[in-house]
Amino acid sequence: MADRRDRLRPARSGRLPRGGGGRQATRADRELRRPGSGTRRRGHPGDGQDPRFRRGCGLLGHGREAARTPPAACRPLSDGHFDRADPGSDRSGAQGRDRRSPPRAFRVRLLQAHRLRRRRESVHRRRLAEDRLLPRPTEERCPDHGQDPGRAHQGSPQPHEGKAVTAFLSPVLPLGRDETPTSYVSRHASFHRAPSMREFCRELGMDIQAVAHGDAETLERLARLTGASLENLEANCFRAISDGANRLERSYRGERLRITCLHRNAIRVCPHCLADDHRASPELGEHAAYGRSTWNLSAIRTCPIHRAELARIDHKSLKAGNRYARHDFHHLVTNRHGGDPKAVAPGGSAEPSGLERYLLTRLENGASGELWLDTLPYYAAVKACRIFGCVARFGPAQILRQLSEDDWHTAGSAGYDVLREGPTGIHRFLEKLQASHGHSRSTNRYSAYGSVYRWLVFEVKDPTYACIREIFRDHFTQTLGFGLGRGVFGEPVSERSVLSIRAASLAYDLEPRRLRRILAFRGLIASDHESRPDDRVTFDALAAKTLLQDIQTSLSLGAVADHIGAGRRDVTVLERAGHLVAICRGGQRDAPLGMYVFRKADVDAFLERLYAPAANPRPASARVVSLHEAQLRLRCGKPAIVGLILSGRLGWVGSATERRTYASLLVDFEEVERLLRGRFDDVTPVGHAARELGVAIEHVRRLADLGHLRLQTRRHPVNGRHTTTVGNDTLQAFDETYVSLRNLCRLRNTPAPALEKRLKAAGCEPALLIGEGAAAIYRANTVKSVLAKQRRRYREAHTAIEG
Numbered sequence: 001m002a003d004r005r006d007r008l009r010p011a012r013s014g015r016l017p018r019g020g021g022g023r024q025a026t027r028a029d030r031e032l033r034r035p036g037s038g039t040r041r042r043g044h045p046g047d048g049q050d051p052r053f054r055r056g057c058g059l060l061g062h063g064r065e066a067a068r069t070p071p072a073a074c075r076p077l078s079d080g081h082f083d084r085a086d087p088g089s090d091r092s093g094a095q096g097r098d099r100r101s102p103p104r105a106f107r108v109r110l111l112q113a114h115r116l117r118r119r120r121e122s123v124h125r126r127r128l129a130e131d132r133l134l135p136r137p138t139e140e141r142c143p144d145h146g147q148d149p150g151r152a153h154q155g156s157p158q159p160h161e162g163k164a165v166t167a168f169l170s171p172v173l174p175l176g177r178d179e180t181p182t183s184y185v186s187r188h189a190s191f192h193r194a195p196s197m198r199e200f201c202r203e204l205g206m207d208i209q210a211v212a213h214g215d216a217e218t219l220e221r222l223a224r225l226t227g228a229s230l231e232n233l234e235a236n237c238f239r240a241i242s243d244g245a246n247r248l249e250r251s252y253r254g255e256r257l258r259i260t261c262l263h264r265n266a267i268r269v270c271p272h273c274l275a276d277d278h279r280a281s282p283e284l285g286e287h288a289a290y291g292r293s294t295w296n297l298s299a300i301r302t303c304p305i306h307r308a309e310l311a312r313i314d315h316k317s318l319k320a321g322n323r324y325a326r327h328d329f330h331h332l333v334t335n336r337h338g339g340d341p342k343a344v345a346p347g348g349s350a351e352p353s354g355l356e357r358y359l360l361t362r363l364e365n366g367a368s369g370e371l372w373l374d375t376l377p378y379y380a381a382v383k384a385c386r387i388f389g390c391v392a393r394f395g396p397a398q399i400l401r402q403l404s405e406d407d408w409h410t411a412g413s414a415g416y417d418v419l420r421e422g423p424t425g426i427h428r429f430l431e432k433l434q435a436s437h438g439h440s441r442s443t444n445r446y447s448a449y450g451s452v453y454r455w456l457v458f459e460v461k462d463p464t465y466a467c468i469r470e471i472f473r474d475h476f477t478q479t480l481g482f483g484l485g486r487g488v489f490g491e492p493v494s495e496r497s498v499l500s501i502r503a504a505s506l507a508y509d510l511e512p513r514r515l516r517r518i519l520a521f522r523g524l525i526a527s528d529h530e531s532r533p534d535d536r537v538t539f540d541a542l543a544a545k546t547l548l549q550d551i552q553t554s555l556s557l558g559a560v561a562d563h564i565g566a567g568r569r570d571v572t573v574l575e576r577a578g579h580l581v582a583i584c585r586g587g588q589r590d591a592p593l594g595m596y597v598f599r600k601a602d603v604d605a606f607l608e609r610l611y612a613p614a615a616n617p618r619p620a621s622a623r624v625v626s627l628h629e630a631q632l633r634l635r636c637g638k639p640a641i642v643g644l645i646l647s648g649r650l651g652w653v654g655s656a657t658e659r660r661t662y663a664s665l666l667v668d669f670e671e672v673e674r675l676l677r678g679r680f681d682d683v684t685p686v687g688h689a690a691r692e693l694g695v696a697i698e699h700v701r702r703l704a705d706l707g708h709l710r711l712q713t714r715r716h717p718v719n720g721r722h723t724t725t726v727g728n729d730t731l732q733a734f735d736e737t738y739v740s741l742r743n744l745c746r747l748r749n750t751p752a753p754a755l756e757k758r759l760k761a762a763g764c765e766p767a768l769l770i771g772e773g774a775a776a777i778y779r780a781n782t783v784k785s786v787l788a789k790q791r792r793r794y795r796e797a798h799t800a801i802e803g
Contacts, residue, residue: 168225169204175228176277176290181211181219181237183291183329184228190330191287197328212327214239214251236293238262252293253363255378262296267332268310269295270303274333291329299359299382301409302352309350353413354420355385372422380464381419382412387455388429389415396433396450423471430475445476457489480538497542501525502535504544508552517595518551519544521584550583550599557596560603565661570638572596577639579646580606609646611660613653622668626656630672641667644675683712683725693735694742695775700726702770708734738767739780748787762786 173187185208186197194200201208204225210218214237223230238250238257250257274289281288294300301310313332325332352360358373359382367374373381389411390398403411418429430449437448445453456472459465473488478497496503501519505512512534519525524539524547560580561568574580575596584597618624631638644650645667654666689709690697704711710727745752759778764786766776 168227172226172228173284173287174281175226175232176292178236178292178294179232179290180293180296180329181214181222181233182208182327184226184233185211185222186328186330187287187290188226189328190334196324197331198324208324208327212238238293238296249379252378254366255363257297258379261298261379261382263298264326266312266314267291267295267326267329268301268312269333270306270308270310272306272308273303286334287330289330289333291333294360294363297359298405299409299412300356302350302356304352304356304360307349307351309348353409353416355382355412355416358416358420371420373416373419375467377464380462384465384468385415385419386412387415387452388418388426389413391433391450391452392418392429396437396448396452398451400451426468426471427475430472431479434479445480497540498538499541499544500535501537501539502533504539504548505534508548510548510551514597515551518547518584518597521595522547547583551597553600554583554597555600555603556598560596560598563600563603564607565659565663570662573637573639574606574642577637577643579639579642607660607662610642610662610665611653611655613645613648613650614655614660616652618652618654619668619671621670622652623670624654624666625669627663627665627667630667630669633669634673634676636676640676641672644672649675682728683714684728684731685716686711686724686726689726689731692731694740694746695770695777699770699775703734703768706768706770708738708768737780738777739783741766741776741778744778744783759783759786762789 169188171191173184173191175184182197185201185206189197189200192200194203198208201211204221206218206221207215211222214234216234219233219237220230222228223233235253238252241249241251241256248259250259250262269291273292277289295310302308303310358371359378362368362374362378369375373385376384386408387400390400390403390408393411393414394403394407418425421428433449453472456465456469469489473491476488480498480500499507501512501516504510505515516525516529516534516537519539520529522544524544525537529537555563557568557571561571564571566574571580575582575585575598580598581602582596582598584595625633627638627641630641634641645653650667650671652668652671655661656664656666684692686697686700690700693700695703700709701711703709704726708730710730712725712727713722714725715721716723741752741756744750745755748755756776764778764782767779767782768777769775770777
């Protein structure tokens with residue numbers, strides 16, 4: 001027994017569905033009870049069996065249930081199929097029945113006949129149905145009607161008493177390549193001169209919406225009636241997804257589409273393709289042209305075969321909101337151009353855009369996975385390309401509802417150029433938008449990124465765009481500084497790669513102006529930060545994390561002075577001496593004037609190290625003085641004494657008060673004096689060496705250049721300045737070997753010219769002549785012998801005179 005779904009059942013409702021001539025059923029029809037009740041009504045069978053046909057209800061009835069009612073000339077068999085009765089028998093299916101029709105049903109039939117007269121050929125609908133629906137035995141093999149597109153199957157009704165038969169449409173048209181089921185049915189409706197495509201579907205026991213939505217049973221029935229390939233029908237249909245949450249989605253060649261991806265108020269055709277159809281099958285006339293499935297896609301505006309724009313066809317029935325008119329392809333094309341599809345005006349020549357080539361290749365071969373767009377469904381890829389292209393082509397401030405279809409097409413091509421590179425291209429696109437928008441105070445994410453960001457915010461319920469939102473989130477965390485409690489797309493940002501001054505000041509409870517100075521001093525923000533507000537100046541959060549934590553607990557110059565019990569001047573001197581380390585130091589190059597910032601931990605460590613020797617016992621002979629008194633007596637700076645303490649060279653320190661501060665520090669004066677004064681034991685300042693040798697300082701440097709002396713740079717123990725010194729070993733060796741003319745004059749108490757004349761007279765020449773006059777240097781042994789001889793001669797001469 002055949003499946004129950006193949007049985008042709010009568011309508012149970014006593015009221016005609018809408019569309020049955022636009023009229024309601026008669027009162028007798030409304031009062032008709034359910035089958036099997038046994039109630040006799042006028043004009044209806046009273047034997048308790050189901051009526052097989054109602055007057056004025058069309059050939060096969062109306063609605064989804066009534067569409068299964070067989071023709072009046074057919075009678076049901078036991079296996080669920082139907083066979084034709086004797087042509088001479090009563091077509092109502094009930095002999096001896098009252099054939100009088102109710103008045104309202106009679107008017108309905110008159111109205112239907114009047115509508116049929118307005119068509120090209122006035123033929124009774126029941127006779128047309130008998131001509132186009134032919135019974136065929138199921139054991140016979142149906143011919144393949146797609147082999148010869150120019151011949152339509154012809155046949156004549158023949159009774160098959162007692163045999164299982166099935167209905168077959170005759171004649172039929174060949175199914176075109178990539179033809180949609182709606183176009184196929186539309187051509188048959190016109191070919192068989194049906195009042196409309198909707199009425200034709202009813203006569204065949206199908207629903208027009210089921211054909212448009214790609215219902216499996218309906219397509220199977222259509223393939224059985226026409227002999228077309230079921231595989232080709234299913235491949236070119238836009239099947240509605242039955243899930244209640246996705247009732248607005250369609251499935252086409254394995255891709256997910258939404259109704260926004262399809263043309264709704266118009267259709268687009270390629271005039272060159274229609275002309276090719278007529279040239280290929282001239283015997284079919286106007287029924288040779290058919291609609292391709294790709295023409296229904298709103299993203300396809302160019303024919304890839306003829307490199308021409310698709311022509312747009314508007315129809316008044318579409319504008320009036322007739323939901324069935326958009327499926328009747330043949331009716332729209334022929335009525336628009338006087339019954340000749342070849343009269344469609346061809347569009348201009350155009351090359352397919354990058355997005356169109358990608359979509360056509362994807363629909364033909366499937367998503368290859370080579371491009372990042374392949375990870376998105378079809379509808380999401382098209383939507384993303386259009387939105388990104390809108391911002392790229394028309395700017396962030398463009399309002400989407402003001403764009404025309406041509407603008408959307410242009411935007412889709414521009415967006416494909418951005419998204420074809422995947423996350424890299426999106427990051428580059430967002431950085432370009434951010435750089436071009438500037439850093440004004442009125443800038444926000446909506447104004448900087450425009451419709452693309454607004455679209456992602458409103459599409460947040462669709463998880464398909466999660467990958468795009470993740471790319472935006474990475475870009476925002478890397479380029480924008482977020483404050484506390486703020487996030488991206490409603491989700492908080494856990495890790496911040498970039499912070500703004502405003503966000504950092506709120507997160508770490510810092511004063512923005514002070515934070516800006518510190519960051520500028522450390523070189524963490526751009527040099528042009530002064531022209532931008534706090535929320536537009538960003539820096540690396542990871543590189544500044546430790547610095548921000550230190551600043552959070554840092555101390556200013558005055559706070560450090562109060563903390564260690566010293567003056568501000570003392571703190572700056574200690575910092576310049578290197579005993580205190582500042583995060584931001586005032587007085588340096590590019591540093592804000594008077595800006596000192598110290599870590600509290602460093603200040604506490606300084607005090608701890610300063611009083612570390614206090615644990616040692618105090619010497620009995622210690623001469624205890626304060627730090628300030630030791631500085632005055634030794635005429636040195638406090639950092640010099642503090643340096644001795646921090647280096648561990650002082651054995652003891654103390655505190656004058658219970659609280660240990662910098663001002664209450666006590667030291668042993670004799671120990672400090674010994675350590676400070678003993679620092680120049682092996683060297684002599686260059687000035688002292690010049691006076692000792694009896695020459696000028698420049699003459700000492702000249703002697704050092706000649707290799708007789710060794711110069712060194714040492715820090716002065718009193719003033720702490722760097723001083724040039726002479727090694728004592730070289731100075732002593734030089735003093736034993738040489739003597740200057742100035743020192744000779746001082747020893748002999750003789751003027752320099754007279755002494756020089758005497759030495760010259762004695763034949764003693766200078767050993768080193770580094771200057772004129774007193775700069776002459778003689779060998780000490782030579783001068784000593786010469787002067788000794790002259791002394792003996794003088795004594796001898798003086799003795800002779802006295803004697």
